[in-house]
Amino acid sequence: MELSAEQAAVRDLVREFAIEEVRPLAREADRTQTFPEGVWDGLANIDLTGLTVPEEYGGYDADRLTYAVVNEQLAYGMLAVATALSVHCLVTTCIAEFGDRPLRERWLPEMVDGRPVGAFALSEPDAGSNPAEMTTAARREGDEYVLNGKKQWVTNGERAGVVVVFAKTDRDDPGSVTQFLVPKDADGLSVDKKEDKLGLRASDTTALLFDDVRIPAENRLTAEGRGLSAALSVLTGGRIGIAAQAVGLAAAALDEAIDYAGEREQFGRPIGEFQAIRHSRHDAGEPAAAAASMAKYFAGEGAVDVAGEAVQIHGGYGYTTDVPVERFYRDAKVTTIYEGTTEIQKKVIARELLD
Numbered sequence: 001m002e003l004s005a006e007q008a009a010v011r012d013l014v015r016e017f018a019i020e021e022v023r024p025l026a027r028e029a030d031r032t033q034t035f036p037e038g039v040w041d042g043l044a045n046i047d048l049t050g051l052t053v054p055e056e057y058g059g060y061d062a063d064r065l066t067y068a069v070v071n072e073q074l075a076y077g078m079l080a081v082a083t084a085l086s087v088h089c090l091v092t093t094c095i096a097e098f099g100d101r102p103l104r105e106r107w108l109p110e111m112v113d114g115r116p117v118g119a120f121a122l123s124e125p126d127a128g129s130n131p132a133e134m135t136t137a138a139r140r141e142g143d144e145y146v147l148n149g150k151k152q153w154v155t156n157g158e159r160a161g162v163v164v165v166f167a168k169t170d171r172d173d174p175g176s177v178t179q180f181l182v183p184k185d186a187d188g189l190s191v192d193k194k195e196d197k198l199g200l201r202a203s204d205t206t207a208l209l210f211d212d213v214r215i216p217a218e219n220r221l222t223a224e225g226r227g228l229s230a231a232l233s234v235l236t237g238g239r240i241g242i243a244a245q246a247v248g249l250a251a252a253a254l255d256e257a258i259d260y261a262g263e264r265e266q267f268g269r270p271i272g273e274f275q276a277i278r279h280s281r282h283d284a285g286e287p288a289a290a291a292a293s294m295a296k297y298f299a300g301e302g303a304v305d306v307a308g309e310a311v312q313i314h315g316g317y318g319y320t321t322d323v324p325v326e327r328f329y330r331d332a333k334v335t336t337i338y339e340g341t342t343e344i345q346k347k348v349i350a351r352e353l354l355d
C-alpha cells in the first residue's frame with residue numbers, strides 16, 4: 001500500500017530514531033534486562049507515546065497504517081521498545097474508547113507526555129488463550145469495586161503507572177468479564193515475579209497481585225460483562241501492530257545477513273556468492289493480509305524463519321552475542337506467542353473462512 005507524504009515522513013523519522021537512538025542500546029539492554037528509559041523519553045519527545053490518543057487530549061491520533069509503520073520501524077531498532085510502546089498504546093486506546101470524559105482528562109494528557117506508562121492485564125497463570133477462564137474478581141461495594149486475583153505476563157508490569165485490568169464481577173459467570181482502570185499505586189496492588197525470558201529481555205514482563213484493591217466505580221471502563229468483547233476489539237488492532245513488528249525485526253535480521261554475506265569470505269570469495277546463501281534471501285515480509293490474524297500469523301512465523309536464516313548465514317558467529325542476529329532469533333519467537341498464539345490465529349482464520 002502506498003504511504004501518504006505524512007505517513008512516509010513519520011516512517012523516516014521513526015526509522016532514523018530507531019537506527020540512531022534505539023539500536024545502539026539494544027545489546028546492553030538485552031544483556032542487563034533493563035528497559036532503556038532514555039529511549040522512552042525520546043519516544044515522548046517525538047510524540048509517539050500519544051500515537052493513538054485523540055488530538056483533543058494532545059495525541060497524534062494515528063490511523064492504522066501509521067500505527068503499523070511506527071511499530072515496524074521501532075522493531076527494526078529493538079523489539080522490546082516496540083512492544084512496550086504498543087502495550088502503552090493499547091491502554092490509551094482503552095481509555096479513549098471506553099473511558100468517560102473525567103477519566104480521559106485525568107489520564108490521557110499525562111500518558112501522551114510519556115508517563116505514567118500503561119500496562120494491559122488480561123492473561124492469568126491458568127487463563128491465556130482462553131481468557132474467559134480468568135479468576136480475578138471485582139466485587140462491587142457501594143461506590144467502589146474490590147479486586148482480588150493474579151495477572152500473569154504483564155508487559156510493562158514493573159514500569160507502568162496505570163493498568164487496564166480485566167476481572168469478573170461474578171466469578172462463576174464467564175460472561176461477567178469487565179474492564180477496569182487501576183492506578184498502579186493503589187493499596188493492595190503489588191508486582192510479583194519478573195520473568196527471566198528467552199528473548200525480549202529488555203521488556204519487563206511481570207505478574208501482578210491484587211489483594212483487596214479498591215477503586216472508585218468510575219474507574220470501570222466497560223459495562224459489567226462487556227470487558228472481553230472490548231479486549232478482543234482492541235487486540236485486533238494490537239495484532240496488526242505485532243505483525244508489523246515482526247516484519248521490522250525480520251528486515252533488521254535480513255539486513256544484517258546481507259551485509260555479512262557481502263563481507264565474509266570463505267574459499268576465496270564472499271559467502272554471498274555461494275548459491276546456498278543466495279537461496280536464503282527470503283523476503284523480509286509479505287504484504288499483510290486483510291485480516292489481523294492472518295497478518296500476525298504470517299509475519300510472526302516469517303520473522304522466526306528469517307531470523308533463523310540470518311543466524312545460519314553468520315555461521316558460528318551467529319550463535320554468539322557478538323552479533324545482533326542471535327537476539328533477533330530469540331526475540332522473534334515471542335511474536336508467535338503474545339496477543340494470541342499462532343494456533344489461536346489459525347482458529348480465528350478458520351472460523352472466519354468456514355462460518
Ligand SMILES: Cc1cc2nc3c(=O)[nH]c(=O)nc-3n(C[C@H](O)[C@H](O)[C@H](O)COP(=O)(O)OP(=O)(O)OC[C@H]3O[C@@H](n4cnc5c(N)ncnc54)[C@H](O)[C@@H]3O)c2cc1C
Binds near residue numbers: 121342
Ligand atoms: C513476553 C510476553 C509478553 C506478554 N504480554 C502480555 C500482556 O501485556 N498482557 C497480557 O494480558 N498478556 C500478555 N502475554 C500473554 C500472552 O498473550 C499469552 O502467553 C498467550 O495468549 C498464550 O497464553 P498461555 O501462555 O497461557 O498459553 P496457553 O493458552 O496455555 O497455550 C499453550 C499452547 O496451547 C495452544 N492452544 C491453546 N488453546 C488452543 C486451541 N484452542 N487450539 C489449538 N491450540 C491451542 C497454544 O497455541 C500454545 O501453543 C505476554 C506473553 C509473553 C510471552
